[in-house]
Amino acid sequence: MDTLAPRTAARTRKPRLSLWTLRFLLTGHLVAVLAQPVLAGRYLTGDVDAITVHGLVGSLMSLVAMALVAGAVAYVLGGRGQLWVLPVTVLLFLAEGLQIGMGHSRALQVHVPLGVAIVVAAVLLAAWVWTPAAARPRGVR
Template identity: 85%
Template sequence: METLVRPTAAPGRRPRASLWTLRFLLTAHLVAVLAQPVLAGLFLTGDVDAIEVHGLVGSLLALVAMSLVAGALAYVVGGRGRLWVLPVTVLLFLAEGYQIGVGHSRALEVHVPLGVAIVVVAVLLAAWVWTPSAARPRGAR
């Protein structure tokens, strides 16, 4: 009697620790990003101290965005995650750096629309990172 041994496919590397790191970073980033329009609104309603907190949170966002780039790099390279995540986080970091500059220069005609764009991208990234698609390795459908 002959038995057939079927070779099993080696499991592909999937982003695990790097995905959870990215999830944590993107969620923390989203919370800080969503606080920004609230703080700006408080300032506009007369709470003059809110603008200092708005500036502080904005500066901290640059640090979080820098960490996001490192987390995305680990996710893409080490975890074999989706490639597009890395350039998007780099662009987000650059946009937030520019946002800090135009905010300090009081160029509201740029600061407000750029802030809206940053919020939209942050929401979309944070929503995507919790989907099953984010957990699949690169090349898998």
């Protein structure tokens, strides 16, 4: 009687709650990141109040990025998710901190290209987190 064999096979633990948390955080972060060039563009076209909102959204983004690091820790450690997600989210958090500093010091030669890099990283992370690869536990291909 081999009918019990499939039931006794070891099940791999997949990231579930931690993955949904990461998806929520990365998607919200992406919305804020994509708002930044729009707000900067509005400022450059004459809407002087847009720079205040740009700064506020940037500061709030750093809080979201901090939560994103915590979500990545839960995804990697608790959900057995992909290891590379944690250092990437930490680098993104640090880049956003540098971005805020460069913006306040008006160092646009760093602020603008770093902003582009942050947008690209946020888009790629947010797109990846919705793929089936993000749901696979570590070590499964």
